[in-house]
Amino acid sequence: MKEVKAFIKTASFADLEKAQALLADAIETYTEQQQAKQEVLDLLKAKGLTLNDLQDANNDKRTKVMPKYRIEFEGKIVEWTGRGKRPKAFQGVELTDHLA
Helix, strand or coil, rough: HHHHHHHHCCCCHHHHHHHHHHHHHHHHHHHHHHHHHHHHHHHHHCCCCCCHHHCCCCCCCCCCCCEEEEEEEEEEEEEECCCCCCCCCHHCCHHHHHEE
């Protein structure tokens, strides 16, 4: 706001008129956007939807790789795709014996 006040003090009449027109356009655009948002929210409410319903549940673009190996380790089933660092459960074991 300090910048606006400084501009008002130093601006010419023509500059103030231009600023007034720009502000009026900005206010009109903002008002239209708010009305459009409210219309969309009202439509969603009427249809029984929420914003979360519109969002894609799976935003992860990576493809899911199926596990290649499966082993029981410390009472739990551990699966590994064969990619990345070898998990503790698969250290020192023959992988071909544990194909999924």
